[in-house]
Amino acid sequence: MEYTVHELARLAGVTSRTLRYYDEIGLLKPGRLSESGYRLYGPREVDRLQQILFYRELGVDLETIKQIVHSPSFDELKALRQHREQLLEKRRHLDALIANVEKTIGAKERGIMMSDKEKFAAFKERLMEENEQKYGEEIRQKYGEEQVNRSNEKLRNMTKEQFDEAEKLSKDVLEALKEAMLSGDPGGEAAQRAADLHRQWLSFWWDHDSKEAHAGLARLYVEDERFKAYYDRVHPGAAEFLKEAILIYTGMKDR
Amino acid sequence: MEYTVHELARLAGVTSRTLRYYDEIGLLKPGRLSESGYRLYGPREVDRLQQILFYRELGVDLETIKQIVHSPSFDELKALRQHREQLLEKRRHLDALIANVEKTIGAKERGIMMSDKEKFAAFKERLMEENEQKYGEEIRQKYGEEQVNRSNEKLRNMTKEQFDEAEKLSKDVLEALKEAMLSGDPGGEAAQRAADLHRQWLSFWWDHDSKEAHAGLARLYVEDERFKAYYDRVHPGAAEFLKEAILIYTGMKDR
DNA sequence: ATAAACTTTGACGCAACGTGAAAGTAAAGA
DNA sequence: TCTTTACTTTCACGTTGCGTCAAAGTTTAT
Known part of the structure; x- marks a missing residue:
């Protein structure tokens, strides 16, 4: 069953403009084009749109949604x-x-x-x-x-100072991560600094002040599409790189 | 109890920029200014902000919220x-x-x-x-x-056919209104036809099948900026013209 | 006295479309 | 078969509700 732009828009409760915009930004491409260049959407695109609408309902931005649904490991x-x-x-x-x-x-x-x-x-x-x-x-x-x-x-109990410090640390992590990736060595000084900044940031939210917990979260970063997408905005592969850096930093590399 | 911008922002879970923007657009003015020009918010503004946040949560645009909360009849x-x-x-x-x-x-x-x-x-x-x-x-x-x-x-209970018919009637109203304005006579046949089409359209949404309700809604069309803007797109003055046509059509012209 | 935090106004940038225009195609009607 | 209507394409400007930055002033903390 294939749908035109107008038909899919009605089915899903979105506008035709929305579907064209999603095509333009690469979020939801039509399954194929007709001879005249009309967008045609098939079953895969229908399921993809449903997922997109769930993410949208949850307030996820379109660029992040795109990275999530396009991931080869998307489940x-x-x-x-x-x-x-x-x-x-x-x-x-x-x-x-x-x-x-x-x-x-x-x-x-x-x-x-x-x-x-x-x-x-x-x-x-x-x-x-x-x-x-x-x-x-x-x-x-x-x-x-x-x-x-x-x-x-x-x-809830955090002061603005503490919150801002956490925010700043969050940015510092991204900056440090970007610099570290230039070196390419997750065990290098720059990458280890990023891992340490990340540990400092984490301490704002977590009681688990253990290497095991830190390492486990790092593994989560590449397993979950949203974390992956968040870090990969720095550079494709950044999530994987950060995971490696943290595993080395925590001494959990070989376990 | 008076709050500065920063204090109220923290209290309410919004940003300082949000409060300054609301001041700028006249949605939420501070209660008074300090000697140095600092915004200070008192109890009335606190209650007003709570209302505003409820409306925002419900997706009402800020201009509409402004008109609602500033209305003398606001309850x-x-x-x-x-x-x-x-x-x-x-x-x-x-x-x-x-x-x-x-x-x-x-x-x-x-x-x-x-x-x-x-x-x-x-x-x-x-x-x-x-x-x-x-x-x-x-x-x-x-x-x-x-x-x-x-x-x-x-x-919710409408079929696609009925919805489309309502949409078509909506467009018919605009077209008929455009033609009627060429004649300039709200009591003329063309204008009365637009009023009748409008009544047909209205019946899709309303139970108030009375002349009073129809006339009351017509008055709303020029009182409310959004309705006015919607009809005036046909032609400046179209909302006023439609109101007059409907008042004549319903026999409520002189009441 | 100095530093940090907060304030002011002004202004540019951004996301996610809405809206309109011009021109082509498909479907429905006469 | 021709005409009309509805839908399509691409292009492009406009909108809302802020975020973010800058420059300069004020308040609070050290």
Whole structure:
């Protein structure tokens, strides 16, 4: 079954412009072109679009989606399971907002004061939700619910100074990683410095201050498409390179 | 209790840039300025920001939010109740997406085919949600919660043929309006035909099959900037002209 | 007194399209 | 078979809601 632009747009609830834009940026190419140059979408493209719409619903930017779905190691079933978990998390956030607005209504009806902090408690979670969208799901699967909640708790209690320091470290990691890749040696000084910066960054979120945990997360970086895509923006292969650097740094290279 | 930009940004989980931008566009002005020109936000602004964040969460554009919260008839408690309803609706949409991804997972695991329509069923609702975001809030405040929900219910139950017919009627209205304006006479045959086409179009969305409701909506067309802008694209003054035509058509001209 | 953090205004850049134009193709209607 | 309508192509400008940077001033901490 093949669809034209208009037909697929109607089927999926997007616009024709969206599909042409996705073609233009290489996110979703038509299966084939007709003799006249019309885009025609087949079953593979239909499934691909469904995945894309899930990622979009979860707020992932299009460039990242592109890298994820185009990865040779992309696992559709695994991705669907991840979508499900993140949609559930998104619903929990929405539940918090609904609880907050109900609390606000109740307070107003009874003439009871709500603290300013209470008024924004649910919106404040957005910061964590965005963090969650970037990393939470994978860490949750690998290291369990408790660790992620502890990371979020840490974030909630973090001062702006600490948050900014973590952000700066995050950027430093990327910069150091870029420089280290020029040398090509994951065991070299530059790469080891990137691994150390990464450890410092990690300490903002994690209690697992062990080499094992650090190394395990590093392995996750190439296993999961989103981490891979995030680091590979520095340079293709950066995620793999960082993993190697961290394995050497933690002494876990040969285990 | 007064907050600086930075303090309020942290409290609410937004950025300082966001607050300055909201000041710039007149959406959220600080309560007062310090001697040095620093923005200071008081309790009224805190409550206003909470409302704004609810609207933003619901995807309402900032210009619309501005018009709503600055309206003399703005009712905070009523707005909070509406937020609650719409957040619940948003959760239902999310529930549908979660059910859809679970269905997709189940189908893949069992090697069962899902129809292309099923794959996008939950995303298709986005069309209605966006319609809601564009017009629902205003119509809701003007004509109440129930009418908007009935419009959405009608849309949800509409066949593709009916939707297309409504779309075609929408275009017919614009075409007829364009022709009628050439005559310049809102009471003339051409203008009255445009008013009748509009009534036919309206019947797809509304239960209020009364002249009063039709006339009231017509008045809204020139009072509200978005409706005005939409019709004035045909020709400057088209919204006013259509209002006049509908008032004559419904016999409500002199009331 | 100095440094760091925060503030002001101004301004350019960006993502993800919407919208319009000009010209060609496919499908439906007379 | 011709005409009309609907859809297609590519190209290109516009929009929203900020992010980010710069330059200079103010407030707070050391």
